[in-house]
Amino acid sequence: MSTKDERPMPNVAFQGELGAYSDEAARTWFGDGVDTLPCREFRDVARAVTTGAASFGMLPVENTLAGSVGPALDALLETDLEIVGEVIRPIRHCLLVLPGATVDGLKKVMSHPVALAQCLQFFAERPDMEAVAVHDTAGAARLVAEVGDASVGALASEVAAERYGLTVLARDLQDRADNSTRFYVVTPSDRVATAPALASPKTLVVFETGDRPGALVEVLLAFARRGLNLSRLESRPGRLPWTYRFVAEVTADLRDGAGAAGLEEVRTCAMTVLVRGPFGASAGILPEDKSAADVPVPEMEPWDDRLERTRNAINDVDEALILLLSERMRLARRAQALRKEGGTGGVDPGREARVLRHSGELARKEGLPEEQVRDVFWRIVALCTPKQDT
Structure with missing residues (x-):
């Protein structure tokens, strides 16, 4: 949905x-003359x-160090504004002071x-220096220039130093060298024409589920079954007290094909669904489908730190597998109870055969060894099959 080349x-x-x-992010996307x-x-x-x-x-929605920028995301979700693109900007914090300070x-x-x-490390090394929160980085730079107190400085960009006539006393004070912020470019939906096919599409999906076990899993499986990857998932406060809505970024165009089918299933199992996009992912943030060894990593992060991460x-995936296995066992017990209620109690061999056959088909599609995957699923089916009363 890019409207980047519009004039005037x-x-x-x-x-x-x-x-x-x-x-700066606005000028990155639209040009210096904007x-x-x-x-x-x-x-x-x-x-x-x-x-x-x-x-x-231009709304910042995520930072590599501080995480989600919740208030910006909430401001977007309170409107019908459409997302037409994203910008990723490196954030290089400088210490700005009055000349001579x-x-x-x-x-x-x-x-x-x-x-x-x-910049927590910077302040940890200077315990006598007070960190004072204000509404904006550039606003902090302006206040330093206006107050004229040499004992007061600001963390802001080098551009802000030039604009407000301040001196850069130190550069790159952020805790990690790869500190970056991701921004959404938003506009009214009536300004957006039909989006063309995108090389690296993203879609924002906002949904609410019922307050019951497995409700979120159902939505996630609707995406997973179709090979749709979620690059981001978080919860935000809902419209009623103690309710929540989930915000997911799907790295796909959900207008047709597997994307549309996944979204349609989500609509059947979620209470509410809002969709923004598709929009083009920022260039370079989505690595091509290649081996993990080929995916670029920040040079300043030691290999053992990357290994630990x-x-x-992997531990997170293992935990998710256990939770999914627990949910499958719960559903299997419910299915068994329903079969007894209908007078068809006992094991359904035909159902088990279909599960194993389907697992092999999914394995083949994902390039996994079919026999080994079927063996794993056979064990899962056996584990989840309720024991018969004797």
Whole structure:
């Protein structure tokens, strides 16, 4: 759904002040000549785009260090705005001060709370320096320039230093060198034409499930059975107290084929479903389908750290398998009870044969050894088959 080449040059709303990272993201996507509209809060960005005060909005939704930017995502979901693209920007935090100020003389450093959370090591090494949260990184830089106090600094970008006449005392203060933020480019749905076929499509799916065991698993299986990958899944507060909606990014176009079939099944088992997209994934963030050894990794992360992270991911998969196995056993007991209720109690050999045959077909499709997979499923079926009363 890219409208990146539209003319005349649009104006883009973003949260923060001129020189903020969101401002830079807008210029990355639309070009340096774009007009940008600073907004105080994320909801103000969504409101500006909805009312026509801006043609597009730039919303940060995820950071590699701080994680999800929940308020920005909530601001999007409160509207009917469409996602037309995403931008990934490296975040390089600099220590900005008045000309002539020194690090030894600093008592306070201001920045956005997310930026402060990305520079914890810097503050840990300076326990006497106070971190002060303000509404924006560039706004912190402007305040330093306006206050004129050499004991006050800001964490912001080098662009903000140039804009507000400050000195860069230190660069790259973020806890990891690969610190990056992902932004959604949003616009009213009536500005979006039919999206062409996308080389690397993504779709945002927001759904609510019933409050019952296995409800979330049903939705996830609807995607998994069709080979649809979820690159992101999180929960956000629902519209009623103590209710939640799940936000999933699916790395697929859900308008046809397996994507459309998966989405249709999701609609049958979820209470509500909202879809935004498809939109093109930011170039370079989705590695091609190749072996794990070929997938690029950050150079500054030691191999043993990467190994530990990989093993933790394997542990997460193992835990998910156990949970799924428990749910399968529960469903098998329920199926057995229903067969007894219908007067057809006992084991259904035909059903077991179909399960094993289907497991082999899925294994072949995924390039897995059919015989070994069927053997695993035979053991799973045996484990989940309720013992007969004697």
